Amino acid sequence: MKGDYASTGLIFKEPLLWEKGRKGRRAFSMPERDVPEAEALPEGLAGEGPDFPDLSELEVVRHYTRLSQWNFGVDSGMYPLGSCTMKYNPKIHEKLAALPGFAMAHPLLPESLSQGALGLMYELQQMLKAITGLDAVSLQPAAGAQGELCGMMLFEACFRARGEKRHKIIIPDTAHGTNPASAALCGMKPVALRSGADSILHPEDVAALMDEHTAGIMITNPNTLGLFESNMAAIAAIVHEKGGLVYCDGANMNAVMGYVDMKRMGVDVVHFNLHKTFSTPHGGGGPGAGPVCVRAELEPFLPLPRIVKNERGYGLKEDCPLSIGRLHAFYGNFGVLLKAWAYIRSLGADLKKVSELAVLNANYIRSGLKDTYDVAYDGICMHECVFSDKTLKILGVTTLDVAKRLIDLGFHPPTVYFPLVVSGALMVEPTETETREELDRFMEAMRRIREEAEENPEILKSAPLRTKVRRLDETAAARNPCLCGR
Numbered sequence: 001m002k003g004d005y006a007s008t009g010l011i012f013k014e015p016l017l018w019e020k021g022r023k024g025r026r027a028f029s030m031p032e033r034d035v036p037e038a039e040a041l042p043e044g045l046a047g048e049g050p051d052f053p054d055l056s057e058l059e060v061v062r063h064y065t066r067l068s069q070w071n072f073g074v075d076s077g078m079y080p081l082g083s084c085t086m087k088y089n090p091k092i093h094e095k096l097a098a099l100p101g102f103a104m105a106h107p108l109l110p111e112s113l114s115q116g117a118l119g120l121m122y123e124l125q126q127m128l129k130a131i132t133g134l135d136a137v138s139l140q141p142a143a144g145a146q147g148e149l150c151g152m153m154l155f156e157a158c159f160r161a162r163g164e165k166r167h168k169i170i171i172p173d174t175a176h177g178t179n180p181a182s183a184a185l186c187g188m189k190p191v192a193l194r195s196g197a198d199s200i201l202h203p204e205d206v207a208a209l210m211d212e213h214t215a216g217i218m219i220t221n222p223n224t225l226g227l228f229e230s231n232m233a234a235i236a237a238i239v240h241e242k243g244g245l246v247y248c249d250g251a252n253m254n255a256v257m258g259y260v261d262m263k264r265m266g267v268d269v270v271h272f273n274l275h276k277t278f279s280t281p282h283g284g285g286g287p288g289a290g291p292v293c294v295r296a297e298l299e300p301f302l303p304l305p306r307i308v309k310n311e312r313g314y315g316l317k318e319d320c321p322l323s324i325g326r327l328h329a330f331y332g333n334f335g336v337l338l339k340a341w342a343y344i345r346s347l348g349a350d351l352k353k354v355s356e357l358a359v360l361n362a363n364y365i366r367s368g369l370k371d372t373y374d375v376a377y378d379g380i381c382m383h384e385c386v387f388s389d390k391t392l393k394i395l396g397v398t399t400l401d402v403a404k405r406l407i408d409l410g411f412h413p414p415t416v417y418f419p420l421v422v423s424g425a426l427m428v429e430p431t432e433t434e435t436r437e438e439l440d441r442f443m444e445a446m447r448r449i450r451e452e453a454e455e456n457p458e459i460l461k462s463a464p465l466r467t468k469v470r471r472l473d474e475t476a477a478a479r480n481p482c483l484c485g486r
């Protein structure tokens with residue numbers, strides 16, 4: 001792929017990796033050979049090798065150190081990307097994941113030699129059951145969206161076993177965008193449900209849509225406006241009455257741990273985002289884990305293999321004739337499962353406090369900024385708060401301008417233009433790991449941007465000014481990334 005500086009808008013024309021180094025330069029030294037030279041590889045087995053630059057060790061160290069400094073992460077500053085739960089990930093988890101017994105365990109080891117890993121996964125399942133109040137768990141799905149897909153496959157399998165076919169699924173306008181996509185992948189037709197004037201769902205609106213051809217409902221709770229769906233149990237009763245099932249997108253679990261019992265709320269299937277709530281670094285897009293918890297009726301359909309406890313210790317169960325089959329190689333992303341186990345074990349009952357602080361921090365920001373920016377919903381929120389562009393539009397300033405200027409002031413931008421039900425949404429999720437001083441600094445930056453919008457909007461239009469690249473065509477950058485320096 002061709003990439004030139006002009007098109008990427010690089011401000012500093014420093015040479016990229018492929019323009020560094022010199023032929024023959026090396027970053028290693030080998031002792032002199034004291035064994036006979038091996039015979040040449042047979043014809044066809046020896047290749048040319050990749051066209052990598054020849055560099056000294058120092059050049060390599062400087063290159064990667066510099067790249068890390070150009071990047072922004074939770075370890076460098078507040079990252080209030082709504083719905084993504086960019087909390088601090090304790091470094092001890094990396095140490096635990098690197099313990100040789102875990103890191104070097106081969107996925108094909110016999111059960112007798114992998115009791116530690118299997119036991120850890122079994123215990124994690126028990127903990128996730130306790131957190132949701134549900135009956136059975138699969139750790140297989142590799143992401144939230146795959147958990148949703150798994151959930152829809154479980155719905156389908158359950159209806160098949162009942163001798164029914166249902167192809168419609170109710171999805172509220174405040175659902176996460178992956179919900180309708182996962183349902184559609186499974187051959188279901190999403191039916192839109194509008195939330196009420198108070199931005200939450202109402203039983204009578206569900207009753208009007210729910211019938212015997214509808215598989216059920218997929219509810220993101222707390223929803224993408226950061227509000228708790230307090231009518232969930234009544235809605236679930238309506239869906240169950242017509243033979244339907246209730247899916248809860250539990251990616252926002254950070255707000256409600258220890259406070260909600262999914263079973264009592266009428267949920268049949270819920271997925272977690274372990275990489276969000278239970279602290280695995282996930283800004284770069286993976287690996288993740290999206291376990292699903294289900295009510296007993298759906299257990300026979302869970303993906304394979306199942307992790308079980310038997311007389312020999314822990315084992316894997318493959319003979320489950322009603323199972324939807326495999327979703328992932330082996331057992332899921334083990335490193336992420338291990339970090340979640342460690343996170344839950346280290347906090348114990350204090351998980352409840354995590355949710356309390358996450359909610360407190362979001363409300364601190366909501367009430368601190370509500371006179372400066374228009375809040376989409378003026379009332380107590382859960383773990384995130386959403387502002388609209390109502391008072392910015394008048395000044396000719398967009399949500400994107402605010403987001404880009406925040407980068408100059410040292411913050412990762414919030415989620416923007418989502419949820420779609422809010423005009424020019426700015427969705428802020430501070431998480432529980434930020435201090436009060438940091439939250440104050442963030443609000444100070446937001447107030448300063450508001451002043452600039454009135455006095456000097458040009459500076460917002462040209463932001464970011466302090467980054468390596470300025471405003472990119474984000475769609476093109478994601479679809480046609482320039483991965484080489486030439």
Ligand SMILES: *Cc1c(COP(=O)(O)O)cnc(C)c1O
Nearest residue numbers: 083143144145176178249251288
């Ligand atoms: C992040 C998120 C998802 C998708 O999770 P992935 O792991 O990115 O696939 C689904 N729903 C909600 C509410 C989310 O915040």
